Amino acid sequence: MEEKDKHKAKPTHVDENSKNKQLEHFRSDNDGQYMTTDQGLRINHTDDSLKAGQRGPTLMEDFHFREKMTHLDHESIPERVVHARGSGAHGYFQPYDSSLKEFTKAKFLTDPTKKTPVFVRFSTVAGSRGSADTVRDARGFATKFYTEEGNYDLVANNIPVFFIQDGIKFPDLVHAVKPEPDNEMPQASAAHDTFWDFISLMPESTHMIMWLLSDRAIPRSFRMMDGFGVHTFRFINEAGKATFVKLHWRALLGAHSLVWDEAQKLAGKDPDWHRRDLWDAIEKGDYPEYELSVQLVPEEDEFKYDFDLLDATKIIPEELVPLRPVGKMVLNRNPDNFFAETEQVAFHPGNLVPGIDVTNDPLLQGRLFSYLDTQINRFSSINFTEVPINRPVAPVHNHHGAGFMKMTIGKGKANYWPNSIGSGCPMMAPENMGGYVHHMEKVEGHKIRARSESFNDHYSQPTMFWNSLTEAEKDHLVSAAHFELGKVERKEIRKRQLANFYRVDPQFAALVAAGIGVEMPIGQDSEPTGNFVEDAASQKISKGKSVPSSPSVSMEIDKVEGTKSRRVAILIEDGFEYNEVMQVKEALEAAGIQVTIVSKIQGKRISSGGQELEVEKSHITTGSMMFDAVYIPDGEKSVRKMMGLGDALHFVAEAFKHCKPIATSGFGINMFEKAFVVGVNFADKASGKVVSHNGVITAGVDADAGDFANKFIEAIKKHRHWDREKSMTPA
Template identity: 40%
Template sequence: MENNDNEMTLTNRQGHPISDNQNIRTVGSRGPSTLENYHYIEKLSHFDRERVPQRVVHARGAGAHGYFEAYGKVGDKPVSTYTRAKLFQEAGKQTPVFVRFSTVVHGGHSPETFRDPRGFATKFYTEEGNWDLVGNNIKIFFIRDPIKFPDMIHAFRPDPVNNLQNPEGMFDFVSNSPEALHMITFIFSPWGIPANYRQMQGSGVNTYKWVKSDGQAVLIKYHWEPKQGIKNLTQEEANAIQAKSISHATQDLYEAIERGEYPEWELCIQMMSDDEHAELDFDPLDDTKLWDHEKWPFLPVGKMVLNKNPDNFFAEVEQSAFGTGVLVDGLDFSDDKMLQGRTFSYSDTQRYRVGTNYLQLPINSPKSRVATNQRDGQMAYRVDKAPGQNPHVDYEPSSLDGLKEAVPSGKDHQPSYNAKLVRQAIDRTNDYKQAGETYRKFEDWERNELIGNLVGALKVCHPIIQEKMIEHFSKADPDYGARVRDGLSKASADPSHLGSDALREGAEVAEHAGRSTDAY
């Protein structure tokens, strides 16, 4: 056993050696997390404050206002069969929304053609308060445990010494985190560079729950499907755009709305019973995995239309603040570890970035009634109290005209647990199967583009990292690994080779200018 006095032993800022930096503490390997996750909370609290004042991630963004219109049904059944959330119940009911699209890793003025996931965050101003659906364009993620998130972002960012972007750090992390292979397969394919925001999918990524009046729940995945069609870019196309503009996606969204060509998305859900599903070879709460849409079909529940540009970018787009914990009655958390970790981190970073009273800003404030006992703090400019509330009473319970608890609208969802409190990975990781399936589902031009992009990035990495990545690719699909190995061999023999042969082949097949069908 390695001595903890070794100078390379990882510690926290209190000097405590960290023996597990991969798993938060949960009730059982797949159960909910607990508030006493000291190392995780300290790690994320610091990470949330690493950049001033722009967002730590998702700094580059664009946004627009619009509305969500409910269909009132899930398939041939009324929505109330599955959830009591009011915004979904009535066909034709419209709820105001604000959407912020973004890139993830790079700064506020970085090109929108960078190979990077795209954020897709929607704020619903419902009659029962705000609901934030915070996700990305790709339906999965790199990691399944939130304690790894700061390390992942550090690895993906420019070098901390010279501030130069170098793929070696990213692939060093990924080669030691095989769960990321599926996401890497998407990111280095054309799906890694959406053509614009209007033709981009969105996904909640995490698993949530819908709860009906009797407290019973089902597992839910959310997906935004663009009615404008889906379009992605090859690297060559992205390079050509970047030579002319670093803000093409923001400009495209703004000008389309100004012309009256309002973009629309349909909100679909996937639904699964709320249990462990031992019959599957993966855990349905694992956000590195897709739910097969043939087994769990996309069910439309409403549509969204964006029809108004912001009046002021800073006041609305930049100061908008989202959180995965912002749910309304009838919507609930699952035990998805990443969802529970994000729920702490998002609200924590908003209070740091925008201020204690960020929810009093118009873009973040609910359009429904607000009455709380929270007071003061930086930049407070109103008191959130009811008209008849005794101004001397800022606590509850009280007999002196203070605020009263609400009447429950249904039974609480009460999941039960019988497990030890552990720091432990989930049982069914299966890191390679879906990555291989995704590779095989790609069209020829998408596979060619994927291999060319990977070779171009891995070419500069240490041979140890290259070999680890080839091993991972080969476990996903033998052809996948063999083609990367062959590309790297050619690149080693010819330093000018960056997978260009594969890219040219892909460009010839992709005469449809990067238009992609749904690989999910």
């Protein structure tokens, strides 16, 4: 090859702005511009079609009408079969240091000076594009890294395990969880007969079901949600040595949940709750942050544990392999256009870079086919990789041919390899020049439809999960089972699932049975459906290490506490105490808390001293479920008015029922009493004391506002005060 040609293959420089700069070429800004047709012809009038007389028929020659209407008729594309409803954001990833070089040659993970641009799409799984955000469901957490070596996709979920072990069962799972085929009901819900019929006959799904019934399945926001790569992958270092790896995202705000009553009400009051929360946070500069951690297992330790690393229904407990933090992702920019970016972004777990490879996990192997195939269905073209949001920032050179909507204009005669006409270009890259080389692994065996016996343990880890939860989390899980199975009409399905739960924990099964109208079916659990074959791997794994519980799976044990971007509603009417409100408001905002003034109607409210405050939300447009805490300031006239408003009383009672911090002072204590805030101690209304009890903060009329605000902030840090669930609270 000539010297001049060698200089064409230069390394790509990538920084956090590289993708944004690339997208700028495709952006269009209408500000100050004339309207045109798609051909660039300026439009003179767009409010009336071209007719034969003002009352006559529309003429076929009206090219503007035809173009405008035809475009509308063809603007939709097939929605994703699963993960149809999503929300996206741009950002960057930066490793903490170069320590991962020992395990991987992936440059974006090993150079702390590099900020790699990313696009993240969060999603529900089962519902359609128009379904609500807060349904009980797993959540997708897919990240596209635009690295200098090509795009790498980490297609994760917010739950670390999955329903099935082998990809061949995925069509059955999806058909079962989707709306039933005869009546297209229910939408975005697993609480129906076909889903639980399938699950009750699939013991391998039991671990995932435990997570799905837990609070993990109703996250407070995408900003407070962890992500898990689910599968075991491989890291490959420069020497070619492989290490098994599990990848984890941890939200730096901590993982926090809604309660089920909130989730259902939010689905009606604001079905875009998670989408709006993510958008608003980024617009306000409260950028979501996530720490990437890894669990590393040497290849020689593949059979060290009592579960198979290739089994997607199992986790590696952190007590056996601790998390190793490696870097941080920051989401700092909203998309310019939802369809062009969030809807058209296409992920694929086979989008890899040097230093990362797949394993023989049979579910992962199925995804490697399905994800590419489904994108071709959505776009009706293999050229979806040329859509701007999917384009790598690394150069693309290959001999891929034409097809629908081919964008790249390939130059030259040679569109094949090897060639001499094109000087042998594009060239093959040796491994030391970034050429991707699959990890060399010896694979042998007979063709057989089977799984190793090492996959045939479906209850040990569900039991570990149950043992790891706090009492409050267990109560929520049981209540979720009552709801889900309570919607199942066929008693035999409920009974069969209960038998599977009995294998997890008899006490757990008894608690579920008490709420779904069936007796304990001891010894009637379903037989595994897979063909499991004893082999050398299963014999080694059967002697491996395990743990009876893993506190790290709990959202409450070692919970991340904080106030950043928390939301507090201040309820007022005319006659509130202005100075108190302003002191508390300033203290909350100084702690990073967002404050909203709420009243019966919008407009201005006048304080007892004549000062005015602008109302931001009315009772009819909001609710306690949209806030993390509620504050009722003193002011007898204001409080008396609210005590006569059912919406205001419900606001307080509901927040109390949902175990959120609530605070009031002076005469406001009367409102708490009327709203059935029970089982907690109040301050003496005439005293100078501040009392904090189970997240309820009360202060006498002479109490120090600073002390009151500080105790309120401390209660907000804890997010929820679950001990209050034992109190009877009508709401």
